[in-house]
Amino acid sequence: xxxxxxxxxxxxxxxIAIGLxxxxxxxxxxxxxxxxxxxxxxxxxxxxxAGSPEIKATVFTPNGDCLRDTISINFRTTKSDDxxxxxxxxxxxxxxxxxxxxxxxxxxxHSLPWDGRKDNGVVxxxxxxxxxxxxxxxxxxxxxxxxxxxxxxxxxxxxxxTDAAGRAKAxxxxxxxxxxxx
Numbered sequence: 001x002x003x004x005x006x007x008x009x010x011x012x013x014x015x016i017a018i019g020l021x022x023x024x025x026x027x028x029x030x031x032x033x034x035x036x037x038x039x040x041x042x043x044x045x046x047x048x049x050a051g052s053p054e055i056k057a058t059v060f061t062p063n064g065d066c067l068r069d070t071i072s073i074n075f076r077t078t079k080s081d082d083x084x085x086x087x088x089x090x091x092x093x094x095x096x097x098x099x100x101x102x103x104x105x106x107x108x109x110h111s112l113p114w115d116g117r118k119d120n121g122v123v124x125x126x127x128x129x130x131x132x133x134x135x136x137x138x139x140x141x142x143x144x145x146x147x148x149x150x151x152x153x154x155x156x157x158x159x160x161x162t163d164a165a166g167r168a169k170a171x172x173x174x175x176x177x178x179x180x181x182x
Contacts, residue, residue, distance in 0.1 A: 042133060044076040044109070045144045058148055062116025062123050063155040071148055073098070073112045073131055080106040081137045087114060087148075088130040095124055101136070116150055126152045 049060035049071040060068040073085070083104050087096040095118045104110060118124055128147040135142065 039078050041079050041135060041138065041140060042075050042077055042142055042144065044074070045146065046074040047146060047148050048072045048074065058146065059151060060116060060148070061151045061153050063153055065155045070113045070115050073114060073144070073148075074109065075133075075144060076107065076109050077104045078106055079135075079138060080104065081135045083136060084134045085112055086132045086134070088132050088143075089124060090127055094132075095119065095129070114148070123152055124150060126150060 047058045049057055049068045058071075060071045062069050077083075081104060082101050084100045085098040085102070086094045087098065089095040096114065097119060098112050098114060116123055128149050130147055131144040133142045133144065134140075
């Protein structure tokens with residue numbers, strides 16, 4: 001092979017590389033469009049803490065004063081699977097496992113309460129927390145959109161009013177409905 005033939009052979013490398021990159025780009029675009037058309041695995045996400053309407057529904061204060069002590073994490077699954085639901089704190093650390101290997105039936109609403117405590121029973125610091133759902137069979141880890149805002153405040157003595165039977169008055173606690181077992 002002569003040295004004069006070498007540049008002639010190399011001049012085809014660049015067009016071939018560009019052609020392969022073009023084909024790969026078109027393929028990636030087609031794949032992403034296919035994924036966009038698939039239905040969401042989890043939808044209708046809502047965080048609800050019962051309490052006064054002047055405070056955002058995603059803010060709760062787990063201090064035992066019967067106002068905004070728990071938050072209800074509501075969502076719908078569109079595919080059946082066993083899943084774990086975790087509360088994720090700052091830095092991506094799991095601070096609470098709400099459910100482990102619970103079966104979620106497709107097209108059912110699910111509601112999971114969180115009392116604002118870590119797995120060790122301690123109320124964490126004021127911060128924003130995320131909810132992570134690990135769908136085992138689908139091999140997917142999903143973060144629910146939005147954040148839960150936990151505020152660590154002192155308990156107000158007069159907030160816990162009771163009726164004649166000694167129960168907290170209606171509206172003071174969030175109503176947790178739905179059955180995750182479906």
